Amino acid sequence: MSERSELSVQDLTMRFGGLTAVRDFSLELAKGELVGLIGPNGAGKTTVFNVITGVYRPTSGKVLLDGVDITGWRPDRVCKQGIARTFQNIRLMRSLSVLDNVIVGHRLRLKSSLGSAILRTPGYVREERELIQTSLELLDSLGLVHYKDVPAGGLPYGEQRRVEIARALATRPRVLLLDEPAAGMNPQESMDLCEFIQKVRRDFNLTVLLIEHDMSVVMGICERIAVLDHGETIASGVPAEIQANQRVIEAYLGVGYKNVAAN
């Protein structure tokens, strides 16, 4: 058998009543890979994320993280096992400060008991201090530390996206799922975000699965791409193959895409 995939999705099918949102979807991510997941609106991309992270239990199929079958696990257990994500519509704790958002991401490694937290035993105080320190360092390394006391909901849109990624990183994931991180960004912000994602992947030694509509982002940073349409996988391969694929052009990129991309 070849080397074990970091994340392996096998024959995933997700039905909502009569609607099949995803059908027989399979994807293997090797450790350290950055793979794109694209497709028109309603293709089932977010549903794939929701199944991987345990929000939905799949109708059939399996999800394996480094060989461990995590299908149908509760989201918080999936997170502990090493998968973190961001949301298409940013879901920060809006009234909590940026620092507190990140601290929540560190929560799952807290060892002190509830009792010691209430009594503020020296052990708890030490752990809390370390946890805050680590959170600040994380924010610092991502250039966000000056926002630490700002309520997350008060930040500009683009910065909220970064904070959401920071919060996901606080859980120390092996695999990071990004759901349309460039949505609503202007070209300059998108380019910055690309760099940000690349840097994060390197620094944190991550495997990344990325949903994105912005083709400059997808084609720019993804090593491989899978294309969904109406829940079916219509293509997968390296960016050049996808750009040349007739079905993909018809279903998603549009006939004029090549010209646009050439500009």
Place this chain on the structure above:
Amino acid sequence: MQIQHDPRRARLKLILTLLSLALSALAIWWANNNLSSYYLRILNLAGINAILAVSMNLIFGFTGLFSLGHAGFMAVGAYTCALLTLPMRSKQTIFLLAPLAWPFNAVTLPPFPAVLLAGLAAAVMAYLIGLPVLRLRGDYLGIATLGFAEIIRVVANNIPTITNGALGLKGIPSFANNLWWTWGWAAATVWVTSRLVNSVYGRSLLAVKEDEVAAEIMGVNLTYHKILSYVIGSAFAGVGGALMGSLVTAINPKTFGFMLTFNILIIVVAGGLGSITGSVITSVIYTVLLEALRPIESGWSIGPLHVPEIPGLRMVVFALVLLVIILFYQRGLFGGREFTWDGVLDWIDRKRNRKQEVAG
């Protein structure tokens, strides 16, 4: 949760805390010895309301669990404590129809362990009810918990060998007619709650309140944290119920109707969801006002205008006051803010700096 370490300020804060504790103790001692029993009763009630409001705030304000079951847990606490503290002789005279069941027919405890056990009993009940019910959200949770509170009342009505049925319990030792008891427990409630919500655990509770889905994806175990908040909050509701039973010395299932929960909800919302300070201060204001407004119910006249006796008019006034508060301070009087020494010291620093600027 602070990261800055300023040893001078830390020492100053410690001194201020000790000083205000000493002052409070002095005030309690003075009031206990000098105030009339009427005023003492109001202040004791205010302390009990503070316990109830802060504990409901933990559940609703900090964790976002819209639970309307507080009166149920108060009932559990009140009955437990009353049955444990009633002297044997009173028990024999109260339980005429049906004999009192074991273990209550065999033990009489001093007040302190009885109150602790009352809290424990309410906590156990909260755990049992919470496990199935806390899966629900929003209004559904409110309705389900309200239902459970009513069930507790109906059960209390129908197990005469423990509760003496609809007749209830009388002659409960009135140890809680004492500011040390009521405000001591209020202080304990505030202490535990503020320590909890300011810890990493508390951050997770707030996260659950803000966005369950996101919190769970971030590794926060929803069931654990909801139960945690619910059990601790309900334990203090049980303590509050125990003290209230002791303060009024007679309880029956009717004592613990929905109005009780509703009153506390008013205090919590008016004081500000997520503000312990707001809950405590509003408890005092509410209790005092409720007493002060008593005369308006007994009929009065201004010149030609004559208002007849209308029982319950006070609650109408309070509903209006709540309406006004919600209209003008959407997030309650304290809007999630807290009193802290850091806040006070920062404020003084700012004042001083401004003076210096003006002077310089």
